[in-house]
Amino acid sequence: MATDLTxxxxxxxxxxxxxxxxxxxxxxxxxxxxxxxxxxxxxPSAEGARPPLRGRLAHLGLKTPTLEEFEEARRExxxxxxxxxxxxxx
Numbered sequence: 001m002a003t004d005l006t007x008x009x010x011x012x013x014x015x016x017x018x019x020x021x022x023x024x025x026x027x028x029x030x031x032x033x034x035x036x037x038x039x040x041x042x043x044p045s046a047e048g049a050r051p052p053l054r055g056r057l058a059h060l061g062l063k064t065p066t067l068e069e070f071e072e073a074r075r076e077x078x079x080x081x082x083x084x085x086x087x088x089x090x
Contacts, residue, residue, distance in 0.1 A: 014027070021054075
């Protein structure tokens with residue numbers, strides 16, 4: 001009795017961890033273009049979409065506030081907020 005052996009292709013996953021964002025975008029673009037060429041279908045691309053913001057402000061050296069600092073700032077902002085609104089029908 002013959003057994004039907006179906007071979008599945010090996011996974012084609014690349015680990016891009018640690019690569020700079022422009023390199024990842026370039027690899028993504030190359031893969032998308034290769035798929036389009038192979039299938040003849042145009043996939044929706046991110047052309048015209050905004051580039052990711054992650055890391056764009058790193059050169060400013062901004063510090064992310066801690067939870068305690070955030071809560072303190074929130075308390076300060078809301079401390080002077082009026083609790084009762086004045087009558088506006090005068």
